[in-house]
Amino acid sequence: DIQMAQSPSSLSASIGDRVTITCQASEGVSTSLAWYQQKPGKAPKPLIFDTSSLQSGVPSRFSGSGSDTDFNLTISSLQSEDFGTYYCQQYHRYPLALGPGTKVDLK
């Protein structure tokens, strides 16, 4: 089974900061990688699919990159509404797997 790791597990950042979250797969997943944002008490919100394609309505300050085993989610200029927990997910093959999450909060 493919295992997903994320780093850091949490980070503190200020409004306007550039933030990068890393996701690593235990084996190659090509570009079959998605990112989700979750706020406390809410359902996850899809952000990115196929490593770098933004879901409809997602601001352009979000971007994704990578391939095979190493991926990044970057927020170019952090906004107040971006605080929450971010999860990566591989869908290269079953069983599907999500990373443990990266919590982004206010410094």
Place this chain on the structure above:
Amino acid sequence: EVQLLESGGDLVRPGGSLRLSCAASGFRFKEFAMTWVRQAPGKGLEWISTLSGAGIGPYYADSVKGRFTTSRDNSAGTLFLQMRSLRADDTAVYYCAKNTARMRSSPFDHWGQGILVTVSS
């Protein structure tokens, strides 16, 4: 507008059973795979099961294989999760999610609001 509405959550004793439903609307239900994801209190998201729109699968996580059964009624636009032999560590909010493809493994583009299942004596 795509809507996913889970129901059936409850407090159940260890060893008990429960069936969750996810009523879907706003899209051609049979043309998309559907997934269950859960989140234990204070923990991360855990993929549980996916069933294709064509009925291929279901695929299950090892943590629920043999105890949980996913099914769907395409005519009613509803996804089900039958849970048996429930344990305390099954306590979680359960989400249904719509996949972006019918058959191949794919990401999720819509999520329900989630439903709480509590397993406790």
